[in-house]
Amino acid sequence: MKKRVLGKHGMPASVVAFGAWAIGGWKWGGADAQASVKAVQASLDAGVDLIDTAAVYGFGLSEEIVGKAIEGRARDDIILATKCGLRWDVESKTLHAESEGRRIFRTLEAESIRWELEQSLQRLGTDYIDLYQTHWPDPETELDSVVHTLETLKDEGLIRAWGLCNETPERLVHAAQLGSLSTDQERYSLLDREQDDQNLPVCEEHELGFLCYSPIAQGLLTGKIDGKRQFAEGDLRLGNPRFSAAALDAVQAVLAPVKALARDRGVPTEHLVLAWTLRQPGVSHVLVGTRDVEQAASNAAAGSIELDDEELAMISQLADAWPGFDAFKPA
Numbered sequence: 001m002k003k004r005v006l007g008k009h010g011m012p013a014s015v016v017a018f019g020a021w022a023i024g025g026w027k028w029g030g031a032d033a034q035a036s037v038k039a040v041q042a043s044l045d046a047g048v049d050l051i052d053t054a055a056v057y058g059f060g061l062s063e064e065i066v067g068k069a070i071e072g073r074a075r076d077d078i079i080l081a082t083k084c085g086l087r088w089d090v091e092s093k094t095l096h097a098e099s100e101g102r103r104i105f106r107t108l109e110a111e112s113i114r115w116e117l118e119q120s121l122q123r124l125g126t127d128y129i130d131l132y133q134t135h136w137p138d139p140e141t142e143l144d145s146v147v148h149t150l151e152t153l154k155d156e157g158l159i160r161a162w163g164l165c166n167e168t169p170e171r172l173v174h175a176a177q178l179g180s181l182s183t184d185q186e187r188y189s190l191l192d193r194e195q196d197d198q199n200l201p202v203c204e205e206h207e208l209g210f211l212c213y214s215p216i217a218q219g220l221l222t223g224k225i226d227g228k229r230q231f232a233e234g235d236l237r238l239g240n241p242r243f244s245a246a247a248l249d250a251v252q253a254v255l256a257p258v259k260a261l262a263r264d265r266g267v268p269t270e271h272l273v274l275a276w277t278l279r280q281p282g283v284s285h286v287l288v289g290t291r292d293v294e295q296a297a298s299n300a301a302a303g304s305i306e307l308d309d310e311e312l313a314m315i316s317q318l319a320d321a322w323p324g325f326d327a328f329k330p331a
């Protein structure tokens, strides 16, 4: 497993991280708690040391499962990343989403961040977070105030480093000037490359870690999802235009040469996809959503795959030819 630092203010962590959204069940049609605990443990056993969760994933459940999975393990061997700023228990001026009968609000006020951190520490069964991230910007709280809060928590030893998610290049630069910003976390994959000329150049210039979320496009880039796949009620992929028959066909067409190369090399398609992603300028880590022991073992193995220049160029050519998901949005 390769390791890279989480930005110049961060610590080394495995390039493949355990993405813990789906094990919270929410938005993924539920999850089996026992299988989830085993998946986290299998991932750690296979060399992954970075776990990315969030308070809102399963409304605390994802963090609880991670806490259970790491119980009794050496805390120093694990890099715990979690997020704050989406609350389902209080209201703010900014409604983020309504889902499964709950209203989720954005807030990054100092007292709220501190309260959320205490809850996360309890659920995870630890007394510090390695990388504490804001989940979404809060339009009601100045970035300067957010940075001040995070720096204070860092000075107090409650967090070791901090990062932002779902940000603009301008705000990243501002945050990097104000304090010890370590990472940015954004959607990025072979099929989602909006960040190529947005946040990625900023991360390179300011030596920030760039954590790719949804790096296998929520399963599409495994090449295993076809028209026969039935998504459970409550799974965000059900009825999603990204998973329409037309989009699935187009993804299969893009992936065909990668699948052929994967067959030749004797590895799963997503290993090559993830290896390509990790070679993109500015990208430091991939957060791969993992639901069971088999996926855990396989996704971890992707962290030691190397591509030669010819393979890299071939996959880049395919990625450049992808028309984008907007082509599959209903008119």
Ligand SMILES: NC(=O)c1ccc[n+]([C@@H]2O[C@H](COP(=O)([O-])OP(=O)(O)OC[C@H]3O[C@@H](n4cnc5c(N)ncnc54)[C@H](OP(=O)(O)O)[C@@H]3O)[C@@H](O)[C@H]2O)c1
Pocket (backbone or CB within 6 Å): 018, 019, 020, 021, 022, 052, 053, 135, 165, 166, 185, 186, 212, 213, 214, 215, 216, 217, 218, 219, 220, 222, 224, 270, 287, 288, 289, 290, 291, 294, 295, 296, 298, 299
């Ligand atoms: N900061 C943010 O706003 C934000 C937003 C989204 C995600 N994230 C983070 O990024 C992580 C990853 O993103 P994501 O979960 O949206 O998408 P993803 O990693 O692209 O896809 C994850 C899904 O792909 C399938 N999968 C995973 N490994 C597989 C394998 N080896 N073989 C076949 N299928 C496999 C699983 O679903 P099935 O088995 O059900 O097909 C899994 O739930 C999240 O867990 C979270 O930590 C952050």
